[in-house]
Amino acid sequence: xxxxRRGDASAFEVLVRRHRGAVHGFLARCLGDRGRxxxxxxxxxxxxxxxxxRWEAKARFRxxxxxxxxxxxxxxxRRRAFRGTPVPLEAAGAPGExxxxxxxxxxxxxxxxxxxxxxxxxxxxxxxxxxxEVFLLREYADVPFAEIASIxxxxxxxxxxxxxxxxxxxxxxLEEMGLAPHPAGRxx
Amino acid sequence: xxxxxxxELLVDLAYGELAEAAAAEVRAHIxxxxxxxxxxxxxxxxxxxxxxxxxxxxxxxxxEALFAAAQxxxxxxxxxxxxxxxxxxxxxxxxxxxxxxxxxxFRLLARREASGGLPQAAVSDLAxxxxxxxxxxxxxxxxxxxxxxxxxxxxxxxxxxxxxRVPSPGRxxxxxxxxxxxxxxxxxxxxxxxxxxxxKGAARGPASEAAEVAAEVDGLVAGRALRIAKARTRPCGDxxxxxxxxxxxxxxxxxxxxxxxxxxxPRSIELLYDPAGMLRLARVxxxxxxxxxxxxxxxxxxxxxxxAPWPEAELPRRAQTALDxxxxx
Numbered sequence: 382x383x384x385x386r387r388g389d390a391s392a393f394e395v396l397v398r399r400h401r402g403a404v405h406g407f408l409a410r411c412l413g414d415r416g417r418x419x420x421x422x423x424x425x426x427x428x429x430x431x432x433x434x435r436w437e438a439k440a441r442f443r444x445x446x447x448x449x450x451x452x453x454x455x456x457x458x459r460r461r462a463f464r465g466t467p468v469p470l471e472a473a474g475a476p477g478e479x480x481x482x483x484x485x486x487x488x489x490x491x492x493x494x495x496x497x498x499x500x501x502x503x504x505x506x507x508x509x510x511x512x513x514e515v516f517l518l519r520e521y522a523d524v525p526f527a528e529i530a531s532i533x534x535x536x537x538x539x540x541x542x543x544x545x546x547x548x549x550x551x552x553x554x555l556e557e558m559g560l561a562p563h564p565a566g567r568x569x
Numbered sequence: 570x571x572x573x574x575x576x577e578l579l580v581d582l583a584y585g586e587l588a589e590a591a592a593a594e595v596r597a598h599i600x601x602x603x604x605x606x607x608x609x610x611x612x613x614x615x616x617x618x619x620x621x622x623x624x625x626x627x628x629x630x631x632x633e634a635l636f637a638a639a640q641x642x643x644x645x646x647x648x649x650x651x652x653x654x655x656x657x658x659x660x661x662x663x664x665x666x667x668x669x670x671x672x673x674x675f676r677l678l679a680r681r682e683a684s685g686g687l688p689q690a691a692v693s694d695l696a697x698x699x700x701x702x703x704x705x706x707x708x709x710x711x712x713x714x715x716x717x718x719x720x721x722x723x724x725x726x727x728x729x730x731x732x733x734r735v736p737s738p739g740r741x742x743x744x745x746x747x748x749x750x751x752x753x754x755x756x757x758x759x760x761x762x763x764x765x766x767x768x769k770g771a772a773r774g775p776a777s778e779a780a781e782v783a784a785e786v787d788g789l790v791a792g793r794a795l796r797i798a799k800a801r802t803r804p805c806g807d808x809x810x811x812x813x814x815x816x817x818x819x820x821x822x823x824x825x826x827x828x829x830x831x832x833x834x835p836r837s838i839e840l841l842y843d844p845a846g847m848l849r850l851a852r853v854x855x856x857x858x859x860x861x862x863x864x865x866x867x868x869x870x871x872x873x874x875x876x877a878p879w880p881e882a883e884l885p886r887r888a889q890t891a892l893d894x895x896x897x898x
Contacts, residue, residue, distance in 0.1 A: 389643060427635070497621055497622045526584075526586060541577060551619065
């Protein structure tokens with residue numbers, strides 16, 4: 382960011398390429414609407430450009446970046462609620478939606494992913510907002526718990542508790558949906 | 570390590586956030602504690618299920634426009650740094666010259682210190698060489714003023730480079746509009762930084778007044794202070810135009826956003842109104858082509874030449890009737 386401030390546009394490109402996937406992943410899962418996520422992701426980067434002249438390295442760039450993304454997502458949800466716009470469930474599926482049974486043999490990994498995606502999105506959407514944002518920031522944006530605490534303004538132990546509750550609730554939801562957890566699965 | 574401590578650290582362990590010693594301690598506890606072993610297993614199974622779904626690959630469209638906006642911003646910031654550096658050098662040179670002229674300059678500096686500035690009478694009292702030096706000092710002061718003005722303009726531009734939300738059904742067009750809006754927002758700032766036209770002094774022109782209205786409206790949008798008051802979809806050529814009137818807290822329409830989808834590439838037009846409800850700026854695709862209008866509706870600034878005749882005569886001048894009066898160009 383300091384290099385960009387000094388007039389080096391290539392430094393901005395490095396920032397975008399480094400964090401683009403995480404920002405988009407966080408927003409897409411947060412909003413459940415990939416199109417809206419694209420719009421907001423672009424807005425996040427425009428805010429980075431706008432803030433560059435006044436940028437001071439008071440916090441890590443990533444912490445600040447995801448604070449911006451989170452605030453935009455929260456504002457967007459509030460605005461849609463205010464305008465009565467239904468939250469798209471294009472990828473989410475209704476919580477009780479019946480899908481192919483988990484034991485159906487998937488033709489390949491990509492196909493399996495496309496079958497699982499709507500149910501995972503529905504499970505994530507069913508989490509309470511404060512648990513969902515912690516889970517998304519940790520799992521999809523790879524933000525450490527201490528930084529999530531700064532982003533959300535919550536104490537770090539609270540953030541970790543929310544993560545544990547989120548994982549437990551996700552497990553239950555996925556089980557209800559017939560998504561048998563993969564036996565080979567172990568935390569990284 | 571107690572059971573509770575170890576249990577609290579299971580998620581840290583799962584995400585590799587523990588130092589090796591702490592991780593080993595937690596692992597040892599997991600080996601000895603059935604409850605933690607079960608929870609550890611549940612965490613693993615849940616994350617495994619989550620990770621079976623491949624991550625989305627973010628689309629790359631829109632990146633070029635974003636990088637172009639960043640390039641412009643980087644150039645502005647570089648120019649701003651250069652200006653500040655150059656000003657510092659000039660002020661230092663002026664100060665050195667003032668010191669070099671000797672006793673008279675001491676008297677000059679003493680009077681300046683006493684009065685808090687350099688009085689005009691002091692300049693006329695001086696010999697021609699000294700007058701030139703004093704004039705240099707005054708020039709330095711003027712440039713410092715312009716430097717401050719430039720800094721204000723930069724802040725203004727930065728503030729208003731925040732995305733202009735064009736509520737439209739065409740996401741791609743709106744996306745382009747946001748980037749173009751951010752780029753266009755900087756353009757009036759560059760104009761503010763340019764020296765004023767000869768004979769006009771520092772007087773504000775209609776273009777800068779229109780730019781102020783644009784800055785104000787963009788600020789309201791960025792600050793979420795505008796709400797959709799009315800929306801309408803109407804036929805436009807072979808397609809439709811979707812219009813939204815955005816009003817401030819007092820119910821005054823400050824922005825009318827129009828999205829036209831008629832078979833050609835989607836176009837968005839933003840109409841920005843002053844507090845009195847008069848059209849002051851029209852931006853096509855968020856500002857890639859823009860026209861500022863004075864209070865009488867005359868064109869005073871065109872940022873990029875518009876190939877076809879600009880339909881300003883067709884643009885509704887009054888916010889009150891904008892949704893009804895809009896004619897498809």
